[in-house]
Amino acid sequence: MSERIVVVGAALLDGGRLLDGGRLLAARRSAPAELAGRWELPGGKVEPGERPEAALVRELREELGIETEAVERVPGNWPLRPPYELQVWTARLRPGSAEPKPLQDHDDLRWLTPAEIWSVPWLDQDVPAVRQTLTHLGAGPADGAPGA
Numbered sequence: 418m419s420e421r422i423v424v425v426g427a428a429l430l431d432g433g434r435l436l437d438g439g440r441l442l443a444a445r446r447s448a449p450a451e452l453a454g455r456w457e458l459p460g461g462k463v464e465p466g467e468r469p470e471a472a473l474v475r476e477l478r479e480e481l482g483i484e485t486e487a488v489e490r491v492p493g494n495w496p497l498r499p500p501y502e503l504q505v506w507t508a509r510l511r512p513g514s515a516e517p518k519p520l521q522d523h524d525d526l527r528w529l530t531p532a533e534i535w536s537v538p539w540l541d542q543d544v545p546a547v548r549q550t551l552t553h554l555g556a557g558p559a560d561g562a563p564g565a
Contacts (some may be wrong), residue, residue, distance in 0.1 A: 422501050425473040426458035426543070427508045428491060428550045429517075431528055435556040440528035442517060443537055444480070447524035456537040458505060458546065459523070473506050481517040481526070485510055491553045495546045505546050507554070531556045 429442040444459040446452040461476035463469050470487035477485045491505040517526050527537065531551070539547055 420500065423463040423469055423472075424461060424497060424501050424503050425463060425469050425476065426460040426503055426505045426546060427473055427477055427485070427487075428458060428505055428554070429477070429485065429508045429510070430554075431510065435531050435551070435554050438530075440530050441534065441550075443527050443529050443539075444519065444523040445525040445527075445537070446522060446540070447519075448522050452540060454538070455540045456527075457540045457543045458550070459517075459526075462501075469504055470506065473508060477508070477517075480519075480521045480523065482515055482520050483510060483517045484514040491546070491550050493546070493549050495542060495549075497542050503542065503546050505550050507550075 427442070430439045431442070435441065442459065443456045445454065445456050459477060459480055460473055461480065463472040473487045474485055477483050485508045488507040488509060491507065493505070495503040497503055519526055529537070534547065534551065
C-alpha cells in the first residue's frame, strides 16, 4: 500500500471573517483537462520533508503570485484520487502582497461572499472540504450547498 500524499488547500480570506464581510478565494482549474472549468480552493501537493503550512505558502506563491501565511488547519481530511488526500488551512495575505493572479493551472479567480460560495461549480472532491471550511469559519454550510 502506498503512502498518502497530502494536498493542501487554502481557505484564503480577504476583509476579515466571512460573517463580517469577508470573502473566500476560489480558483477555476485550467488543467488537467478532466478538471478544467471546475472550481477549487487553491493549493497543491506537500513535497517530501515539507510541512503542510510551508507547502501552502509555496503553492500560493507559485500558482497565484502572492505572499501569504497559514493561520490554522480546518479539522478534517478529504480523500482525493488515491493516494492523495486534501487538508485545508485558513490563510491570509501578508501585508504588501500583490493581488492574486492565476499563474499556473488556473484561468480565473473569484472572491466569494458566503451567499456566493455555491454559485460556482466546485470540484466534487472539494465540496465536503468547502462545507467544513464554512462551518469552521462560523458561516455555516450556506444554502445551495451540493448534497446538503
